[in-house]
Amino acid sequence: MTAHALPFTPLDRLLEAHRQRFGAKPAIVDVDTGAHIGFDALAGTVDAIAARLVALGVPRGGRVMLVGDNGLDKLLMWLGAWRIGAVVCPVDLTFIGAAATVPMLTAIDPVLLLCSPDTAADALPAPWRSRVVLWGRGDLPDPQGIDLARIPATVDPSAATLPAAPGPDDLAAMCCTSGTTGLPKIIVYDHAAYWYNGLSGVDFLGLSADDRWLEFRSFNWYSAQILSLLPFLQTGMTLHVAKRFSRSRFAHWVAANQVTGCAAVPAVINILLAGSQGPAASDLGSLRIMTSSTGPLSPVQWERFEARFGVPLMNLYGSSETGWVAGNRPDRRAIGTVGQRALHADVILADANGSPCKPGQEGQIVASGIQLAIGQWTMEGKLLPIRGAPYRTRDVAVEDDAGFLHIVGRSDDLIIRGGVKMLPQEIEDVLLSYPGVIDAAAMGRPDAIFGQEVVGFVVPSPTAPFGSAPFDADALLAYAAARLPNEKTPKEIIVVDALPRSDRGKLLRDRLKALWWTATQGDTPQDDLE
Incomplete structure (x- = not known):
């Protein structure tokens, strides 16, 4: 059952506590470039970015679109926006597509579009190009640009009046996910949804400050945000990030950084198993755990992976609307299932009449509680509520006597x-x-x-x-x-x-x-x- 009274720690207090506790310990490591930042510098850098955003006119509650590939700098920009209570809207303009870009921008109406230099922001329609601010390192072709190599030394956050960091009821993000009409769905979250889903991720995987976690999935995905970014903030573990998955470099990333845990998807599991030229089990010796989510994981591939690499796989289940619903844990797992209910999820399996199913009876997964998204933002700029009523996922499952959920499929399929x-x-x-x-x-x-x-x-x-x-x-x-x-x-x-x-x-x-x-x-x- 959902615990509604757990303490929430604002971002500024989290980062300051980590600074005092962990000092120069690496906080975020970019495995592609080797760039990194320690906890001793993270809080000050985030405050400096926050001060720069205030100077650029971003108000508390203002929406900022964040465009750019995975990496240290993208996460620094994200945390800087959250520090002043801005609403982060992470997007991949290439994935959204040209036809959907203008309707999406019109619906979200961001104060600024924070873009890395390689995102072709100059291809945006004229009304939106004036809101673009580039971020990166070194000389930027934008006089307003945010040079992350120099900002800690050139911006004094103590000279700016930063708003209070957001609380659990403040809006946190608007994330785009695949829609059925050719236009993306825009899902709206508050900081409570992030916080509770992050704690569920910590619970699933037994994460702690001693972990060194690797994330190569896009941080535009809500799954990456609540399985990697939030647990990083909540535990003080070291977060390693890659631009995208690379079969040829994966083993090097793990071995060079002594990575203890990694998030993945079924397609990555299949790629690692394909052929005989992939990593050896010895290359992944530091991994104590690896996850699979965002799609069905075949029990056959699950067993093949563990037999070949000796790394326990934790299959997790959730959605953009519900957050985490269920997950396997290191000490409680069953191959072929998505595990037991998440720590902060109210979940039932419902029959055709909406009544709870008995163990062994197929039913639709229905979720409710504080971890759900607030709602869906329409292209007309209206909020369709999600939280506050049971959310029917359209996924069909069976619960066994031990409380493990077996996903049977999607009723639409x-x-x-x-x-x-x-x-x-x-x-x-x-x-x-x-x-x-x-x-x-x-x-x-x-x-x-x-x-x-x-x-x-x-x-x-x-x-x-x-x-x-x-x-x-x-x-x-x-x-x-x-x-x-x-x-x-x-x-x-x-x-x-x-x-x-x-x-x-x-x-x-x-x-x-x-x-x-x-x-x-x-x-x-x-x-x-x-």
């Missing part, structure tokens, strides 16, 4: 064959268990008799045990038929180089229909494949 409803995950797990398959998906294709038939997509490993022979789809069909009921057995297998996934590694199931059509019909897909 149902395949219906001859009136039999099935979710694709069970089919995909069987396909992934076939030797040499590193990624798989299943969908329902049109069928004149049954309405839909199951079709499977597989990505063979580049070093699969087939020699020079092509992948044997018929052998996989026979393998699946021996392990699945007839109605769930794929009737065809399509071999592809890669599955359509978002930048967050989530499978884009809508695009599977176009992929099937192109593979089987050989021309432009039709619009009515339902």
